[in-house]
Amino acid sequence: MTSDRRRQILDAALEAFLERGYAATSIADIRARSGASTGSIYHFFSGKGALAEALLREAVSGWATQSMAALDPKATPEQALKSSVRGLVRWAFEHPAQFRFMDEIRSLAPADPDFAAVRSLFEEGRTLGAAQYARMAAEGAVRTLPFSIAHALMLGPAYAYLRTAEALPADQASRIADLFAEAAWQAVKA
Structure with a gap:
């Protein structure tokens, strides 16, 4: 499950970065797309x-x-x-x-x-x-x-x-x- 969550976060980040651009994308955008908590995102990525x-x-x-x-x-x-x-x-x-x-x-x-x-x-x-x-x-x-x-x-x-x-x-x-x-x-x- 841990690797699945990490993958969901990466996939959501990629989608958000491509849609909004890197600079305009926030961790909140990635959280919303991935369904992960902010804490979960920071568990995997700084x-x-x-x-x-x-x-x-x-x-x-x-x-x-x-x-x-x-x-x-x-x-x-x-x-x-x-x-x-x-x-x-x-x-x-x-x-x-x-x-x-x-x-x-x-x-x-x-x-x-x-x-x-x-x-x-x-x-x-x-x-x-x-x-x-x-x-x-x-x-x-x-x-x-x-x-x-x-x-x-x-x-x-x-x-x-x-x-x-x-x-x-x-x-x-x-x-x-x-x-x-x-x-x-x-x-x-x-």
Whole structure:
């Protein structure tokens, strides 16, 4: 029952954050949607920032699960990069609410004091991505670019598309994921 209550709170928080926006959502809004008491919410989460962090961790985990080939040490740089982009697009089509939330939090995290842990999570991902890109560049597989530029070239088009994408059948979503994966590779390959 405890995990069910926690899940209800997270689901209600996600709905409220998407409907009202993070800043306009209160713990009372989440309480009303979840049916949980305020005490129950605070039993699981220290506040809105902790709820956002938990939702973001789920989102990142979902993307990572879809991108497992990117972590395979035997994967070529092309396979790893394409897997990451393909994973993002597939995950976003399967979980559009989580994607929209992650996208909102990415824009809020740098300035919101609630998001110290979220900023750390994003920085950790950025550091890992930059290190992997630097290894690829050292191998001569990708162009030597500042990671912020490489990241924008690789993921920017997919993010821009996904912000307005409509739900699609799995086969069409998979084809679109493949298109963005190929575009990302073409944008940075050496």
